Amino acid sequence: MGWLLIVLVAVPLAGAAVLALPAFRARGIAVTFGTTVSGVALALALAAVAAFAVPYGQGGSSSPSSPNSPGGPSGSDGGGLGGDMRLQTDLPWIPGLDLRFHLGVDGISLPLVVLTTLLTFLCFVHLTRHPPVGGRPRALVVTLLVLEVGMVGTFLALDLLLFFVFFEVVLVPMYFVIALWGGTRRRAAAVKFILYTLLGSAVLLIGLLVVWTQAGTLDMVVLAERHGGGMSRSAQILAFLAIGAGLAVKTPMWPLHTWLPDAHTEAPTVGSVLLAGVLLKMGSYGFARIAIPVLPEGAAAFAPWLGALAVIGVIYGSLACLAQWDLKRMIAYSSVGHMGFVLLGFATLTPVGMNAALFANVAHGLITGLLFFLAGAVKERYGTADLARLGGGMLRRLPHMGSLLTFACVASLGLPGLAGFWGEMLALLGAFQPAAVLPRPLFLAFMAVGGAGAVLTAAYFLRMLSRVTHGVHGVEPGGAVDVTSRELAAWVPLVVLIVLLGLWPKALLAVTTPAVQAVFTSGTVAP
Template structure:
């Protein structure tokens, strides 16, 4: 921790939110003559790396200047009147819940920019690609930083258009259908969510999320809370994605370019679960309490469903797409996050937040690796990889095979790596849920979810066995192993996965005080 004044912290947070938008506008302008390099294309890609790198540095400095002794207090706050008639304010701030997600977003976007500099997906203008990437970053960062319900909704929606175009214009086979499915599902969910947010703001007399959390639902009747939780929860559940509102996700991941899949899994899915923790839990606690058992039930169905879908895709002869398999695995992993939130306990919610970060690191790495494998072999079909192209990856490209195995065992929750702690704490939270929740039902959910961890291990180990192991045929062409730029893009994810697994206090020390205060209705 370093000593930074509050005004500097405010400036850094404003820069983090607004900087990518300014960078996106600059990306569409002609490059100055001295910065063109070998080509205008190279100049705009370098611009993307510089802007996302500057945002990452600002996020790291902000994290270092954050008062770790008071992680439950909103810091670096800016509060300016924007639309007085509606009492909408430009209200920014971070606490121990939002700070890790802010840094994760800045990191993953920077790594995607570095990766794209050397391996730009085929598509239209690189200028448009960089601009869309930066707008996507701005919307995601703003979602985790704003403290006004209407601003939250605007930031939440801001990411849809750039992700739609990244899939539709730079994606692979089936990209048009996948992009339309993504935008229609999420827009329909968002319309319902907006109605719920307006209901909360009008009935409570404010859209300020800090004031609403402090009020803890006292100004909202139980019936209003129930309606608001149902409306807001549907929009958040689509983005999470919660079964059965998940069907847009596999198509989007399968068709998206590598960096699109990394950002979609690494940060966009977290916007939904963050909304549950930041808005639904503290603002409408009675309404959430009503729906918590149903949310937990849908969460465990998602865990089992996602794992069974992955097992079906992993079996020999299924012609399963590896990107699609990882997408379905996200449905299962986010089920653990929702189960932890549904427990309404500090243990469960901390587990959910930890699992959010772990999933972003590990699944981001998995999509990077599968994208690299597809670049080398021309396919992500598991049968083709296992039988013709990429079999015995340990022998053909040992570093790539080793990284794929590492990401797989991290994803299955191996103790000592990041994936373990979030799922374990979510199960502990469900084992002993908050007062008033049916203990027997939650014990059943815990048992089913624990069985889901076995299924997760099964399909991931099948993938490793089929793709990585086996004897290398004499006439088999060797694959290019990990390149320098890939090593640079993937190493931070590997290191952070290990650090978070061995030293979970680094993250839990931030989230726990903020969660305790949020659940107590004392967020000030």
């Protein structure tokens, strides 16, 4: 089944290539074509889930790990749902430099692959009835398909340089999504996005090169098995600093977040959904896949600083949300706070904390994706996203949309029974009992500050709802329909998954826990 992951990357790439051909004149079906291609990619991701669930040795895995790691994926016997690397393909890429086209999935990456393909497909469903404001639908479809290649490839890559290549592929298409189809200040926002992320990528590359020169390999499976072996403590600290800083820009971590509000505010709806739902996860995924398993001593040295910056981000994001009057900008700042909980989970260096981070990643992608879909629909109907001009009354004028917006907000503030609750709660639990190498009193302080941030999250969402959905005043939506069938087709899957993961968190934790335990029980970091 090693071919499955190659096809998963190749399908959107081939779709973009076909659509970009000059001979492809049927621009009117470009969005339909893109929807079909992204639907095939989603089906392949679900096929990967089905193949992944088959125990190793019974057809659930492809070839063993890389030649440097014989004896099965990640040196594992395949026991457990997500504790080994599965569906691997390992082909020569640049033999002279010992670079390989190495792909695979485990319990850490598989949920993000499914999330990526799902959100991309739902964005195309959204476009079927909401053509891009700037025109050029064929160009937008090509751009989104190339973006999907980079996003999926990042979560599948098991070679450090290949990871970096896919990590960079997303920058150019997202730049054009913002610059060509964004709002009135789209060019400035796009330039700010590309400058910040390119600078972060340059620092990330330096860190990856330090690992390569010290360890002598770029194979992420081999590096994780070594647990920092072959690298001195000083080299690990230097590499973690560079890699962590590069990933922090994309996450984004306070104070490297300032590109995010402008990018979200000016991006079109589909750009905001993918930016919040997937691109932010690429940075946090790097901590789980590279920084913590490969550089355990560096992680232990910087964990207190990472935790401090995380809880500052939680408080800062919440306070910034309270000061916003633009709906999209408020949701953007909320991402800074929510990703702070993700980073706090990683900073604890415990299985509970990493599970919290991985769960919060998926939950944030679903919930914030829904929020940006709804924010785009509000702006389309009212002609503004200004909370003062909206003035309230949505539940009376557009009851279904108002109800969905209320649902998304209470999910985002962490209401028990919905997906957003588990990531935040587990992150705080991880801070209550951090790894033995970390100062527990300091992390107890982080837990208290994070808990205060959760209260502030409720405050700004309730403030927003009081100004948008409740009351009897405010502008009329211009005779627009409440919610269309195509919008429901794009939004209902997110609603269902938010409820499902909230009521049955084991559906996700059963996948992530074996992979997380493989990181910690193998000696990478002492829990």
